[in-house]
Amino acid sequence: MPTVTTIPVTRTTASRLPDFDPDHIVFGNNPTDHMFTARYSNGSWGEARVEPLHQLTLSPLALCLHYGQTVFEGLKAYRLENGDISIFRPYKHHSRFNKSLDRLCMPEVPEALFMDALHTLVSLDRDWIPARADSSLYLRPFVIATEPRVGVKVSDEYLFMVVALPMSSYYAGNLKVKVETEFVRAVEGGTGAAKCGGNYGAAFYPTQKAKEQGYDQILWTDGKHNEFLEESGTMNLMFLIDGVLITPPLAGSILDGVTRDSLMAIAREMGIVVTERPFSYHELEAALLAGKQVEAFGVGTAAVISPIELIGIGANQYKLPVTDDAVLFQLKRRLQDIRLGRVADPFGWNDIIPAGE
């Protein structure tokens, strides 16, 4: 149920919507007309508002620019076939947002504020959601530390924002990935389970090296043994081996992905055995060498499912046939059908904003 919003709205007088071409969406640098902001100071959130998108003013001393207190989320709103808008699993995204904020010593965002921010912005900018099954509105909530002070300390002031960007089907092709055994993304006890900016900055260098070797992405291994598979880029990992779904456990170094959670529920519903357990690249290589039927894929909000067609392990490369009848595509279709309101929503994942509200 949408909450009753109390956030003041200033509408743009110069909408960019007439220039927006839903058939040729360039994702990433084409935000909608408006943005949400709220400020934290003296121990509480206030000044919540939705305004025309504009530049920020920030002190060069702002703590986020120096010591990494930044946290974000990524979720999507869809236009359903009946005209309603649906935000996919915002409560689960909100609870992860707060876990990330906690880990970075940043103030939690109350659920009502998070939901109001999303509903107000999505309602106002709903015409930016193309009426196409392959399109959506990507929502990016984030918090940054704004206290102006050069000093290694926890900030006393923060800015919470939400921006929205239309997205068409995000299909980057099948992935070629390399098992990374030199660099690590995260270790247990570190920040791998938080969606904080620093994790991504630190991943660029090894990913760049893998790209120079002809790969698209890295399969990260754990920080202690460099053996157990963790994640790939900004996606969780899933394998189907002889019909059993295997995904690494939430042991502290990987993100609790909403897509991962949703696909596990759908797989179980389809009668597939789902196991969350440590899975080493040795075990993967043994399965490949034994000629077992292996599907491997990355899962996350942006691309939903990215099939992996080639895995580099040391000096060896293994090709994985990606066929139309793969189980991963069945999982994806079921998830998309639920997200788009084409079938009943048995898990209560869709947060509906009725047409006209």
Ligand SMILES: *Cc1c(COP(=O)(O)O)cnc(C)c1O
């Ligand atoms: C965002 C993200 C994911 C995917 O999470 P979803 O909730 O499914 O979008 C997985 N791993 C990392 C590192 C991420 O940043």
